[in-house]
Amino acid sequence: MILYTTMPLENVYQGLEDMRPSYLEVEMAGTMVVVEPIGLNQGRIVRILSTDPQDYLHPGLQPGRIINFVPGGG
Numbered sequence: 001m002i003l004y005t006t007m008p009l010e011n012v013y014q015g016l017e018d019m020r021p022s023y024l025e026v027e028m029a030g031t032m033v034v035v036e037p038i039g040l041n042q043g044r045i046v047r048i049l050s051t052d053p054q055d056y057l058h059p060g061l062q063p064g065r066i067i068n069f070v071p072g073g074g
Contacts, residue, residue, distance in 0.1 A: 013049040018046050021036050022037065023035065023036055023046060024036075024037060024043065024069075025049065026043070026067075026069050028060070028061060028067065028069075029058065029060060029061065031048060031050050031052075031055045031061060032047075032048075032049040032050065033045050033046075033047065033049065034046045034048075034049060035063060035067065035069065038066070041068055041069060041070065042067070042068055042069075043066070043067055043069055044064060044065070044066055044067075045061065045062065045063050045065045045067060046063060046065065047063060048063070049060055049065070054068070055063060
């Protein structure tokens with residue numbers, strides 16, 4: 001996308017840093033997953049961090065699944 005404007009770039013891109021989602025790494029079933037928090041103790045799995053192909057076949061670790069977790073602890 002090309003944006004033609006006379007406005008300074010600082011004004012065009014102002015506030016975009018605040019729109020970035022925050023992600024957490026959580027261990028589930030012995031596998032690290034990246035989770036996007038959507039509530040106090042809930043999150044959506046975004047990505048699996050594993051080199052084991054069997055982890056990608058695990059139905060409980062599929063990206064998009066809503067999980068319950070405890071942020072910052074066991």
